[in-house]
Amino acid sequence: xxxxxTFWEGLNDCHPGFSVDCVVVTYHKREIKxxxxxxxxxxxWMLPGGFVKNNEDVDDAVYRILKDRTGLKNIYLQxxxxxxxxxxxxxxxxxxxxxxxxxxxxxxEYYKKYFVSRFITMGYFALVNFEKITLPEKYQDLCHWxxxxxxxxxxxxxxxxxxxxxxxxxxxINYLPIGSQMLPEKFILPDLRAVYEELLGKKLxxxxxxxxxxxxxxxxRLDVSEDKITPYPHYYKFLQQNLSLNDIGSIDSKESSIx
Amino acid sequence: xxxxxTFWEGLNDCHPGFSVDCVVVTYHKREIKxxxxxxxxxxxWMLPGGFVKNNEDVDDAVYRILKDRTGLKNIYLQxxxxxxxxxxxxxxxxxxxxxxxxxxxxxxEYYKKYFVSRFITMGYFALVNFEKITLPEKYQDLCHWxxxxxxxxxxxxxxxxxxxxxxxxxxxINYLPIGSQMLPEKFILPDLRAVYEELLGKKLxxxxxxxxxxxxxxxxRLDVSEDKITPYPHYYKFLQQNLSLNDIGSIDSKESSIx
DNA sequence: GCAAAAGTGTTCGCGTTACACCCATGC
DNA sequence: GCATGGGTGTAACGCGAACACTTTTGC
Numbered sequence: 001x002x003x004x005x006t007f008w009e010g011l012n013d014c015h016p017g018f019s020v021d022c023v024v025v026t027y028h029k030r031e032i033k034x035x036x037x038x039x040x041x042x043x044x045w046m047l048p049g050g051f052v053k054n055n056e057d058v059d060d061a062v063y064r065i066l067k068d069r070t071g072l073k074n075i076y077l078q079x080x081x082x083x084x085x086x087x088x089x090x091x092x093x094x095x096x097x098x099x100x101x102x103x104x105x106x107x108x109e110y111y112k113k114y115f116v117s118r119f120i121t122m123g124y125f126a127l128v129n130f131e132k133i134t135l136p137e138k139y140q141d142l143c144h145w146x147x148x149x150x151x152x153x154x155x156x157x158x159x160x161x162x163x164x165x166x167x168x169x170x171x172x173i174n175y176l177p178i179g180s181q182m183l184p185e186k187f188i189l190p191d192l193r194a195v196y197e198e199l200l201g202k203k204l205x206x207x208x209x210x211x212x213x214x215x216x217x218x219x220x221r222l223d224v225s226e227d228k229i230t231p232y233p234h235y236y237k238f239l240q241q242n243l244s245l246n247d248i249g250s251i252d253s254k255e256s257s258i259x
Numbered sequence: 260x261x262x263x264x265t266f267w268e269g270l271n272d273c274h275p276g277f278s279v280d281c282v283v284v285t286y287h288k289r290e291i292k293x294x295x296x297x298x299x300x301x302x303x304w305m306l307p308g309g310f311v312k313n314n315e316d317v318d319d320a321v322y323r324i325l326k327d328r329t330g331l332k333n334i335y336l337q338x339x340x341x342x343x344x345x346x347x348x349x350x351x352x353x354x355x356x357x358x359x360x361x362x363x364x365x366x367x368e369y370y371k372k373y374f375v376s377r378f379i380t381m382g383y384f385a386l387v388n389f390e391k392i393t394l395p396e397k398y399q400d401l402c403h404w405x406x407x408x409x410x411x412x413x414x415x416x417x418x419x420x421x422x423x424x425x426x427x428x429x430x431x432i433n434y435l436p437i438g439s440q441m442l443p444e445k446f447i448l449p450d451l452r453a454v455y456e457e458l459l460g461k462k463l464x465x466x467x468x469x470x471x472x473x474x475x476x477x478x479x480r481l482d483v484s485e486d487k488i489t490p491y492p493h494y495y496k497f498l499q500q501n502l503s504l505n506d507i508g509s510i511d512s513k514e515s516s517i518x
Numbered sequence: 519g520c521a522a523a524a525g526t527g528t529t530c531g532c533g534t535t536a537c538a539c540c541c542a543t544g545c
Numbered sequence: 546g547c548a549t550g551g552g553t554g555t556a557a558c559g560c561g562a563a564c565a566c567t568t569t570t571g572c
Contacts, residue, residue, distance in 0.1 A: 447551090493551085
């Protein structure tokens with residue numbers, strides 16, 4: 001085992017046959033980016049994910065894993081789908097991955113029973129602020145941000161997981177804290193709009209968008225004076241970034257109403 | 260082991276530490292009802308649920324279990340939340356349940372390692388038609404329909420699971436096939452409205468409701484002549500009951516749109 | 519100076535809401 | 546016959562969609 005072995009840390013002390021995978025979504029340079037990890041020795045790309053410790057809540061496991069990979073705490077995290085098909089993973093790949101992490105045959109045999117078997121995985125997505133991320137040293141060469149259109153072929157059904165995550169985000173977009181999570185504290189409306197446009201995959205009317213956002217009462221225009229010379233474009237900030245963890249409450253911020 | 264042991268059927272051949280629980284929702288006599296099972300010998304109420312076989316997709320396990328308990332195939336089924344807290348279940352109860360199913364101490368010890376341990380469970384809800392249900396003989400005395408306001412204290416966090424299911428249904432109510440799944444083929448609009456009212460927990464305007472439903476194009480008025488004497492109330496049927504399994508497509512039938 | 523992009527205001531149409539009246543049913 | 550409940554129509558309102566014009570920025 002080497003320094004990359006955080007993937008395996010205490011695997012024998014983890015809940016069997018179950019994993020979590022996370023689609024970490026961020027916005028940088030007018031593009032939506034997804035965090036992908038690489039298993040270096042066999043060149044396999046996969047979503048950041050891992051196992052749940054025996055004495056750990058499933059949600060907490062995801063927070064732990066993401067803290068480890070991105071340095072972020074207090075992120076917006078949400079379950080979106082359970083992937084439980086029997087044949088979702090080619091177990092030969094698991095075998096290869098296992099082999100890539102250890103030359104100790106006996107140890108490998110030991111881990112096989114934990115890892116080379118059917119896994120059920122819970123899919124989460126996270127909305128994060130690109131600027132606040134600091135990839136830990138040990139992962140520098142293992143992490144990569146892919147824009148949605150450039151995602152390579154991934155391990156197992158991880159391409160499907162991303163697809164479903166984006167699908168879910170699109171469905172719930174009106175109830176997600178897109179801007180407050182993914183943009184810097186100070187931002188301009190064209191950037192806010194770009195996030196939505198990239199996520200939805202379509203252009204939005206600039207004028208209607210700004211009207212809606214401003215009238216929502218969720219953002220506030222910042223004073224021009226601060227250190228700026230040019231008045232345009234205007235800068236805004238979000239009011240009340242009240243994110244309680246494990247809160248899917250923002251989904252029903254809008255009354256469910258048949259009428 | 261006795262005839263009640265379907266709960267345990269092949270437990271050692273099931274995916275470890277993982278279960279599925281289903282909130283089966285139906286409509287009968289102007290009330291929303293939830294199906295609850297009873298573990299007779301210790302008088303413990305619980306949601307219908309079970310384990311996933313090693314060679315079985317998770318979704319399929321739920322279909323199998325519900326077919327077993329309600330006789331229904333082709334029902335509308337949807338994942339809604341994973342319950343993964345460490346302490347969600349008091350394992351003493353699992354022990355008691357196990358004991359209630361077997362007097363064979365050795366067998367009990369054998370099953371303990373599978374059952375008296377931490378479980379992660381996936382919550383599903385199902386929307387079913389009360390009239391099509393035939394509770395199998397062996398479950399007759401173990402199944403009960405509770406109206407939402409009368410649900411007793413349940414096993415583990417099952418009360419929470421129901422709460423979250425209803426919450427989810429309310430959020431997604433506009434995208435769920437409520438009527439076509441929960442009502443008989445021939446139905447009257449007051450019943451359709453009652454289903455929505457019961458689920459949402461609030462009254463809806465009768466006139467606006469009917470206008471919306473009729474103009475939706477999803478229902479069709481039936482001819483009066485058939486065998487009826489009285490023209491009022493009118494009977495309707497749903498057009499195209501096109502339910503593909505594993506389809507959460509109906510959620511995004513409405514375009515996700517920021518505008 | 520001119521193209522590209524940011525800011526703002528107005529109109530239109532449709533869907534939701536609110537509300538009144540008529541008819542059928544069944545004690 | 547009267548209360549209950551079901552069926553239908555109309556007017557007001559509000560929000561989203563469509564759209565035009567001005568100002569600022571930066572090469």
